[in-house]
Amino acid sequence: MAVITQRETSGNVGLPPPFPPPPRGGGGNGGGSDSSFPVSSKELATWFLLTGIGMLFGGFASAYIVLRGVPSWESVHLPSLVWVNTAILLLSSVTFERARRAVKKDQPRALRQWLVLTGILGIVFVAGQIEVWRKLSAAGLYLASNLHGSFFYVLSGIHAVHILGGLIALSLVVHKAWSNRLNSQAFEPVRLCATYWHFMGGVWLLLLLLLVLA
Secondary structure, eight states: OOOOOHHHHHTTTTSOOOOOOOOTTOSSSSOTTTOSSSSOHHHHHHHHHHHHHHHHHHHHHHHHHHHTTSTTOOOOOOOTHHHHHHHHHHHHHHHHHHHHHHHHTTOHHHHHHHHHHHHHHHHHHHHHHHHHHHHHHHTTOOTTTOHHHHHHHHHHHHHHHHHHHHHHHHHHHHHHHHTTOOBTTBOHHHHHHHHHHHHHHHHHHHHHHHHHHO
16 A cells, blocks of 8 residues: 655645535525525515416407407497596606605605605596596496497406505505605615506506507
8 A cells, every 4th residue: 555655745735625515595696695586575476466467468458359350349439538547647657766766866755755646646547547437338338338348348447456456555665655664775665566557557558559559
């Protein structure tokens, strides 16, 4: 057997150490020991929710396009108030974006003002949609009158329900803002609620184009 001399042993001192063990809870994403997943559970749940909503309206849109070609189809003239409501909803997305920028700049007063204004615009939008339905019924167009009218009632009604859900979430964000629990380092509720709100605004634009032009 070979004898390891002291000289040979000392010559191995300069060898590099073995590879260090991976960090606890790591996974290669730089999460460290606190987190190994790049997004929070709330953000993941929000995107699952938006995906489900998109699939819901996508199914209705597909049915609309298919039934649009039936011989018994009769187009309905929508009240001009629909366009006013659309402008109000788009304006609410602008105010929500201003709120998001305000919290990132640590401007609590501006944040509260923009959030409250967004909520008011959302309520006005829903009230405006109810007035549109009232005008249609006053003109003799009801849910079962024809296919076009039925689709407008159903699609605008489901959308209004989702806006009401957004208003509930917005009220919770407003409460956090008034409790001084939102700042530039902790504003995920504002960001996620704004994402939902912008998404519903985009959905309404697509639905309106479908109902008016298709």
